[in-house]
Amino acid sequence: MESIEGIATYPMISLLIFFVFFTVLFWWVFTASKQHISEVSAIPLEDDNNPLN
Template identity: 65%
Template sequence: MLKFVKQNLENIDGVSIYPIVSLLIFFLFFIGLFLWVLTAKKEHIKEVSNIPLEDQLKSDQP
């Protein structure tokens, strides 16, 4: 099946740009995510990391 898809894609002009663009988008997304994690405020990280614990504590109380 892959042979048929590959054969059809080889006949399209300019199709080789799509894998390059998708790889570029992939890396830009994760580089942006990495930079956001490095620059995130510690208070925000602590607040978000305690959300599941706060919900569990509220449900355990009578």
């Protein structure tokens, strides 16, 4: 691994992607509308009378 030129940039890019993803996810969780969260949380409780199944 030491013989590969610029190998140290890959862990930094991975850390940056990880940090950006969870920062955006954290922001979305706190800015999502309560109505949307309620609708999505009720999906597992709905009947399976959907004709597409």
